[in-house]
Amino acid sequence: MPDTLRNPLWFDPATCLIGGEWTAPASGATLDLVNPSDGSVICQIARGGAEDIDAAVKAAQAAREGEWGAMTALERGRILSKIGQKVLEKTEELAALEAMDVGKPLTQARADVIALARYCEFYSGAADKIHGETIPFMDGYTVYTLREPHGVTGHIVPWNYPMQIIGRSVGAALTMGNACVLKPAEEACLTALAFAHIALEAGLPAGALNVVPGLGAEAGAALSSHPGIHHISFTGSVATGALIQGAAAKNVIPVTLELGGKSPQLVFDDADLDAALPFLVNAGVQNAGQTCSASSRILVQRGVYDEVVKRMAEAYSKLTVGPAAEDLRLGPLISARQKELVSGFIEKGSDLTLAAEGVIVDGTPTTGAYVKPTLFADVPADHELAQKEIFGPVQVIIPFDTEAEALAIANGTEFGLVASVWSRDGARQMRLAKKLHAGQVFLNNYGAAGGAELPFGGVGKSGHGREKGFEALYGFSQLKTVAAFHG
Numbered sequence: 001m002p003d004t005l006r007n008p009l010w011f012d013p014a015t016c017l018i019g020g021e022w023t024a025p026a027s028g029a030t031l032d033l034v035n036p037s038d039g040s041v042i043c044q045i046a047r048g049g050a051e052d053i054d055a056a057v058k059a060a061q062a063a064r065e066g067e068w069g070a071m072t073a074l075e076r077g078r079i080l081s082k083i084g085q086k087v088l089e090k091t092e093e094l095a096a097l098e099a100m101d102v103g104k105p106l107t108q109a110r111a112d113v114i115a116l117a118r119y120c121e122f123y124s125g126a127a128d129k130i131h132g133e134t135i136p137f138m139d140g141y142t143v144y145t146l147r148e149p150h151g152v153t154g155h156i157v158p159w160n161y162p163m164q165i166i167g168r169s170v171g172a173a174l175t176m177g178n179a180c181v182l183k184p185a186e187e188a189c190l191t192a193l194a195f196a197h198i199a200l201e202a203g204l205p206a207g208a209l210n211v212v213p214g215l216g217a218e219a220g221a222a223l224s225s226h227p228g229i230h231h232i233s234f235t236g237s238v239a240t241g242a243l244i245q246g247a248a249a250k251n252v253i254p255v256t257l258e259l260g261g262k263s264p265q266l267v268f269d270d271a272d273l274d275a276a277l278p279f280l281v282n283a284g285v286q287n288a289g290q291t292c293s294a295s296s297r298i299l300v301q302r303g304v305y306d307e308v309v310k311r312m313a314e315a316y317s318k319l320t321v322g323p324a325a326e327d328l329r330l331g332p333l334i335s336a337r338q339k340e341l342v343s344g345f346i347e348k349g350s351d352l353t354l355a356a357e358g359v360i361v362d363g364t365p366t367t368g369a370y371v372k373p374t375l376f377a378d379v380p381a382d383h384e385l386a387q388k389e390i391f392g393p394v395q396v397i398i399p400f401d402t403e404a405e406a407l408a409i410a411n412g413t414e415f416g417l418v419a420s421v422w423s424r425d426g427a428r429q430m431r432l433a434k435k436l437h438a439g440q441v442f443l444n445n446y447g448a449a450g451g452a453e454l455p456f457g458g459v460g461k462s463g464h465g466r467e468k469g470f471e472a473l474y475g476f477s478q479l480k481t482v483a484a485f486h487g
């Protein structure tokens with residue numbers, strides 16, 4: 001076991017960051033933070049509430065009116081660049097925290113650290129490249145636009161990719177000069193706290209980033225309904241997203257929602273199967289399937305159907321599952337509750353063809369939240385397992401005959417986050433890229449390695465608004481039009 005994993009806590013985890021000060025929550029209450037690899041309690045974290053959120057929003061407002069609000073785009077960019085550097089310097093420490101807290105195999109946890117640093121790098125360079133325009137108008141006028149921050153932005157993030165989601169959301173909001181209040185998930189908040197420590201060390205002014213851990217129904221609800229925030233971004237479940245949009249509507253503020261999906265990969269008879277196979281499997285089991293853009297539906301044309309089922313089944317039977325520190329292909333799920341939820345879905349597949357399962361390795365603690373990765377074949381497109389987001393390592397394979405049928409199946413859920421097409425036919429690629437109901441379409445790949453540069457978000461119940469890339473910077477800012485009459 002690496003040394004960083006033995007004692008990864010280098011800060012007090014039972015605190016909130018408000019106005020640059022690390023303090024216990026006003027109530028003094030704490031929550032147990034559980035290690036999903038073995039069910040043990042790692043430490044206590046702060047159970048922040050409405051009073052802490054209120055103080056955090058006020059601190060953010062003060063930062064906007066103070067040093068942070070006065071900084072130029074170039075200065076903000078330089079701070080983000082330093083944060084990114086420091087994140088990279090602490091790769092092993094951050095990966096160890098995430099592995100323990102989320103149950104991620106170390107390789108995946110390290111990749112998440114690199115992604116967090118990458119968002120800081122991308123946005124640090126973008127900070128002074130976003131600007132308004134001049135608009136040709138009537139004689140006697142000069143008209144231009146100013147791109148301005150919203151003010152105070154709220155960020156409610158889930159437990160599955162804390163570092164990546166903080167990078168893309170808080171990173172973009174800070175770039176535009178917003179002051180942020182971050183509510184990490186109660187199941188996994190250690191890297192949010194660590195990130196805030198690093199950001200302060202890198203010179204981020206007090207109050208520009210405030211962090212209040214706590215329960216969704218308490219700290220989360222207090223943040224999303226607070227009249228002092230001017231924008232809220234949320235990643236998580238559809239049900240909670242709808243609550244957040246309702247709260248935002250009462251305060252008439254914009255909201256970005258990223259709510260997961262049931263993303264398909266379409267494999268045609270002319271596909272390069274050797275290239276496709278690793279993506280077909282990995283996109284379903286990465287992070288134990290707890291990925292908003294997981295590909296949980298594999299649609300395969302009849303000519304290669306048996307071959308794809310056989311090769312995916314072979315790959316599944318070699319998938320190993322165990323504690324995060326073992327660094328196998330899959331770690332545990334986030335919690336006993338998530339294990340119960342995912343196991344319930346797997347039981348609902350008892351009427352389906354079980355193509356293959358992975359292996360929970362010997363010696364894995366029975367107190368951890370483990371499930372076997374499970375592959376079902378010949379699944380009807382309207383089966384519950386082919387329609388609902390499972391958020392676990394479960395994939396269904398669905399056969400199809402024609403391109404039209406594949407498209408209808410692919411578009412036949414309430415979600416629309418990501419889709420991919422595996423085919424050598426360029427015309428088909430172009431047709432499907434236009435017609436697929438998704439916020440991102442990949443041609444002969446899946447996910448494009450995460451791509452901080454690539455706008456990301458959904459249609460339908462997958463949510464609305466775009467994160468990542470320059471598009472996120474437009475979302476975290478608003479446009480003011482100035483019309484000067486000078487005759």
Ligand code: NAD
Nearest residue numbers: 157158184185215216217220221236237240259260292391
């Ligand atoms: P959730 O949506 O309830 O939680 C996500 C975040 O929202 C957490 O920080 C939580 O504290 C907060 N939250 C919860 N209730 C809130 C409320 N009333 N007001 C404000 N904030 C609130 O998700 P969950 O319960 O952790 O997981 C349930 C299911 O959600 C999963 O099985 C999965 O299907 C889905 N999920 C999706 C994603 C994604 O990346 N799209 C991430 C996590 C979970």
